[in-house]
Amino acid sequence: MMKFSAIARLAASASLAALLSATSAAAADLNALIWCDHADPALLQPFEEANGVKVNVKEFEGTGAGLAIVEQSQPGDWDIMVIDSVDVRRGVERNLFEALPEDQLPLADLFPEVKMDGQTVIDGKRYGVTEKFGYNTIGFNKAKVSVEDMQSLAALTSDKYKGRIAIYDYYLPVIGMAAMSIGKKTAELTEADLPAIKEVLLKMKANSKAVTDVAASQTALATGEADILVGGGEWVTAGIAKDNPDLDFSIPKEGAVLWSQSLAMFKDSKNKDMALKFIQYILSPEGQARLATSSCYWGMPASTKAALSDDQKKILQFDKQPEYLARAQMYPAPSEDLDKKMQDVWTEMLQSQ
Amino acid sequence: MRNANTAGWLAAAPALAFTLVFFILPFAGMVLLSLTAKDADGWTLANYQQFFSNRSYWLGLKNSLEITAIVTLVSIVLAYPFAWILAHVVPERWQRLALLLAILPFWTSYVVRSYSWLLVLAEKGVINDLIQGLGLADAPIQMANTRFATITGFVHFFVMLLTLTIYANLKQLSPNYAKAAADLGASPFRTFWHVILPLTLPGIMVGAFLTFVLAIGDYITPQILGGNNELVLPQVIMMQIGRRGDFPLSSALAIILMLVITLAYVACARWLKLERV
Numbered sequence: 001m002m003k004f005s006a007i008a009r010l011a012a013s014a015s016l017a018a019l020l021s022a023t024s025a026a027a028a029d030l031n032a033l034i035w036c037d038h039a040d041p042a043l044l045q046p047f048e049e050a051n052g053v054k055v056n057v058k059e060f061e062g063t064g065a066g067l068a069i070v071e072q073s074q075p076g077d078w079d080i081m082v083i084d085s086v087d088v089r090r091g092v093e094r095n096l097f098e099a100l101p102e103d104q105l106p107l108a109d110l111f112p113e114v115k116m117d118g119q120t121v122i123d124g125k126r127y128g129v130t131e132k133f134g135y136n137t138i139g140f141n142k143a144k145v146s147v148e149d150m151q152s153l154a155a156l157t158s159d160k161y162k163g164r165i166a167i168y169d170y171y172l173p174v175i176g177m178a179a180m181s182i183g184k185k186t187a188e189l190t191e192a193d194l195p196a197i198k199e200v201l202l203k204m205k206a207n208s209k210a211v212t213d214v215a216a217s218q219t220a221l222a223t224g225e226a227d228i229l230v231g232g233g234e235w236v237t238a239g240i241a242k243d244n245p246d247l248d249f250s251i252p253k254e255g256a257v258l259w260s261q262s263l264a265m266f267k268d269s270k271n272k273d274m275a276l277k278f279i280q281y282i283l284s285p286e287g288q289a290r291l292a293t294s295s296c297y298w299g300m301p302a303s304t305k306a307a308l309s310d311d312q313k314k315i316l317q318f319d320k321q322p323e324y325l326a327r328a329q330m331y332p333a334p335s336e337d338l339d340k341k342m343q344d345v346w347t348e349m350l351q352s353q
Numbered sequence: 354m355r356n357a358n359t360a361g362w363l364a365a366a367p368a369l370a371f372t373l374v375f376f377i378l379p380f381a382g383m384v385l386l387s388l389t390a391k392d393a394d395g396w397t398l399a400n401y402q403q404f405f406s407n408r409s410y411w412l413g414l415k416n417s418l419e420i421t422a423i424v425t426l427v428s429i430v431l432a433y434p435f436a437w438i439l440a441h442v443v444p445e446r447w448q449r450l451a452l453l454l455a456i457l458p459f460w461t462s463y464v465v466r467s468y469s470w471l472l473v474l475a476e477k478g479v480i481n482d483l484i485q486g487l488g489l490a491d492a493p494i495q496m497a498n499t500r501f502a503t504i505t506g507f508v509h510f511f512v513m514l515l516t517l518t519i520y521a522n523l524k525q526l527s528p529n530y531a532k533a534a535a536d537l538g539a540s541p542f543r544t545f546w547h548v549i550l551p552l553t554l555p556g557i558m559v560g561a562f563l564t565f566v567l568a569i570g571d572y573i574t575p576q577i578l579g580g581n582n583e584l585v586l587p588q589v590i591m592m593q594i595g596r597r598g599d600f601p602l603s604s605a606l607a608i609i610l611m612l613v614i615t616l617a618y619v620a621c622a623r624w625l626k627l628e629r630v
Contacts, residue, residue, distance in 0.1 A: 061595065062594070062595035062596040062598075063596055063598070064594055064595055064596050064597045064598025064599070065594055065595060065598065067598055068594070068598050068600065163495075169581055170596075172596070209495065209498055209580065210497075210498035210580030210581060210582060211580060211581035211582070212498075212580065212581070213576070215468075216471070216577065216580075219468070219471065219472075223472065223475055223477060224476065224477055225475050225476055225477075225497060225498075336391075336392055336597075339596075339597060340597065340599075343592065343593075343596075343597060344407065344409065346592075347407075347409040347410075347584065347589065347592060348408070348409050350409075350581050350582075350583070350584050351408070351409045351412050351413070351583060351584055353582075353583070
């Protein structure tokens with residue numbers, strides 16, 4: 001029997017689904033659900049020209065929103081999806097993804113710490129492959145703050161930087177940082193840890209000027225509205241480092257939260273060969289360099305062989321990755337119930353005065 | 354008679370069909386969805402119970418109502434004299450151009466306009482530069498990422514909307530009302546207070562209602578200008594969708610928001626008898 005919620009969802013999405021199917025692209029094209037870094041023509045054009053294919057992209061933010069788009073589409077509408085590595089399992093549980101042929105992927109080139117087999121390999125089959133990663137850590141303006149202070153998460157709750165801090169508006173990584181600041185491991189968080197985490201979050205909020213989304217985070221650092229960004233990292237500072245070389249990031253002694261995005265192929269894709277070629281292109285040294293320095297946001301290429309220039313490597317602190325990765329902890333991957341409770345703690349923090 | 358009725362129904366059919374497909378059916382779907390749980394079968398009121406039991410959620414509605422009320426009042430106070438000047442002071446031949454200039458903000462993207470305000474109100478923005486340049490403050494005043502910034506962004510937009518509705522009302526008003534009041538010995542202020550203002554209330558209320566509806570349902574302006582230092586209800590709704598994709602809870606919150614708007618409409622309509630507008 002169909003679930004009540006499924007019936008309701010069906011009714012709610014009927015008109016949208018009709019619109020989507022009416023506008024769905026030709027089967028020969030590659031249709032990709034992506035994050036904004038994949039929309040950069042400098043990344044897509046070389047692949048399109050080499051393969052004589054058009055890549056149609058649709059941006060989304062948040063796994064929930066991405067999965068909702070898939071649910072409201074016809075099977076086969078989408079070929080490729082960019083997804084948080086920790087959320088690959090959510091797609092597999094919905095029977096959306098195709099197992100990837102490991103022997104046709106350059107897995108040996110990837111940093112071992114970011115392969116994240118625990119999240120991307122399910123029942124012995126690989127459903128996601130990490131393409132880019134980075135850190136939710138401390139982004140800062142080194143002309144305005146002590147670089148030494150930025151080596152500890154304690155700086156975020158001390159009075160010294162009161163009113164000079166912005167917080168990145170995404171609850172999972174910042175909750176992860178709050179947990180690390182009190183010596184808890186992000187992979188072992190339980191409901192019992194939430195009161196202590198909430199206390200840290202409230203102290204951070206009291207020190208902060210704003211809780212900002214991606215664009216506003218960059219604006220805050222670039223305009224000097226804030227000198228420190230909690231949850232920031234290379235993804236905020238690297239892209240604008242040319243204009244403002246004082247913007248930098250640190251990996252504090254307590255560690256940083258490792259974010260990682262993966263590529264997955266849809267089980268119902270009508271263009272699986274081309275989808276695999278696209279994944280191979282993204283994982284190639286050239287594709288990795290283009291993705292890492294995308295105009296939307298920079299990040300660390302998952303491949304050790306990315307064809308980055310020396311300048312790009314310096315801005316990304318690419319050569320320090322083995323050391324940084326050793327200190328980094330996984331993005332929190334809570335159960336549905338704990339996830340909801342974490343989001344409620346976050347909402348409470350936002351509403352606090 | 355029957356033919357006239359049939360013709361009437363046929364004429365209204367496209368509009369009815371549009372409303373059915375793009376409003377009533379999706380709304381019914383949303384109501385059903387709000388009565389389900391994200392990860393469980395069956396019908397439940399749990400989403401509505403969450404709204405009343407979770408302080409952060411109903412605080413979102415309280416913030417929405419406070420901000421919307423302030424925006425509506427401030428916009429009326431600013432828009433009325435502006436509309437008056439347009440209708441009675443600006444020469445007839447310049448009025449079209451003046452109106453065009455008045456609605457210029459509508460031509461700019463909502464998002465771009467909000468980010469522009471963020472830069473204007475920033476610590477190194479023009480307003481803080483001016484304040485410090487004039488010696489009115491030693492240090493920058495925090496205006497960006499506050500409720501003040503959200504209200505400023507809203508007012509900038511809605512003053513234009515209210516100006517249009519009040520201007521239209523003022524232009525429809527016969528000058529004989531003012532002349533008659535003056536003949537009876539009323540001062541210009543008494544004429545305005547007892548004659549003109551009551552007659553332009555429908556224009557004010559239509560604009561105020563539109564302002565209320567658009568402001569209370571807006572997500573972009575508080576998100577960009579408010580700095581997430583407090584959340585309004587649309588932001589709380591969006592949070593449920595982003596990562597978790599909790600559409601049942603977000604539907605319930607959206608329906609609560611819609612109920613508030615409906616109540617505002619009913620109050621507005623009953624008080625003003627809007628059918629005469």
